């Protein structure tokens with residue numbers, strides 16, 4: 001007999017917290033595991049909002065962010081901080097998600113101690129070394145270290161196999177984003193006071209078709225954001241729509257959006273929303289314009305068409321399934337694709353009713369079952 005498997009989950013950003021809380025909920029209530037949680041604080045406020053709504057209480061908070069910190073300094077602080085936690089906790093497995101620097105460094109610190117690493121959302125690839133930077137190489141480096149790879153889709157599993165990852169260590173689980181958004185949507189249905197931060201805006205735009213707009217990717221910072229903002233301004237000329245845009249706190253994002261959209265009556269630029277109000281907004285929306293990754297998965301789970309304002313996506317599954325369309329960052333195309341969805345009910349229905357390719361909401365359950373199968377022998381790999 002061996003004791004419970006001790007799992008240390010390490011994460012630092014809002015998207016990681018959203019995609020990991022369904023797993024953490026299960027690990028906590030399951031006697032087969034001892035669960036420890038270390039947050040790095042790579043996103044501070046946005047991370048805390050998720051921890052709060054999902055009732056996740058970290059055992060360690062490294063609070064690593066410093067003003068003006070370089071990527072080198074961040075990585076160094078993360079490595080010594082996470083290394084210290086590993087030395088204290090001595091977990092059997094370190095669980096990380098996705099592609100952040102927090103995830104990569106946690107994997108590296110585990111590797112230095114020969115502790116097994118399990119990787120959720122493994123196998124996403126853009127195929128371009130610097131797009132997204134540094135996430136594409138973060139993902140690949142985590143793959144090289146991990147001994148269990150939870151691929152969200154078959155496409156991701158194939159990408160891992162193409163990199164000669166042992167097929168026996170790859171498991172297609174679905175994406176935990178689907179579990180998370182369903183959990184949040186059910187909570188919102190049960191409690192109408194949740195997500196009250198968007199009540200005012202939803203009431204103001206009750207007669208209109210709401211378009212949710214988010215844009216924050218580094219690769220769009222130059223002319224892309226200006227184009228996106230101008231496209232939104234053109235769309236907002238229509239009286240039957242309203243655009244609600246939670247503005248990412250990155251200082252490179254706000255000015256472009258404000259310049260083009262500030263004084264529009266049917267546009268609301270709002271601060272970044274907590275997960276509960278954001279999902280409430282998604283549920284009330286007609287369609288989404290975004291360059292986000294996670295929102296493509298959530299939109300598919302909620303049956304909301306999403307136009308992806310990028311030239312490439314590491315989530316081609318949505319495009320193939322028809323839940324998403326890649327529209328680039330040129331103003332003309334963004335406007336024409338949006339108008340097509342607004343004016344052509346068949347085109348709208350085809351996207352809204354397309355089958356969600358990102359999972360069935362049971363990814364967290366599968367991940368926990370796979371973790372439970374880790375034996376003392378393979379914990380050390």
Ligand SMILES: CC(=O)N[C@@H]1[C@@H](OP(=O)(O)OP(=O)(O)OC[C@H]2O[C@@H](n3ccc(=O)[nH]c3=O)[C@H](O)[C@@H]2O)O[C@H](CO)[C@@H](O)[C@@H]1O
Nearest residue numbers: 013015018098099132246272273274275278292293294295
């Ligand atoms: C460069 C790159 O590709 N980076 C990606 C990016 O992930 P992303 O594109 O999914 O990130 P976002 O769009 O920021 O977050 C989305 C989540 O946030 C929720 N949301 C959104 C607005 C709001 O007002 N309130 C909210 O609650 C929303 O429902 C959703 O779940 O960053 C990650 C780590 O930095 C990376 O790992 C990941 O590769």
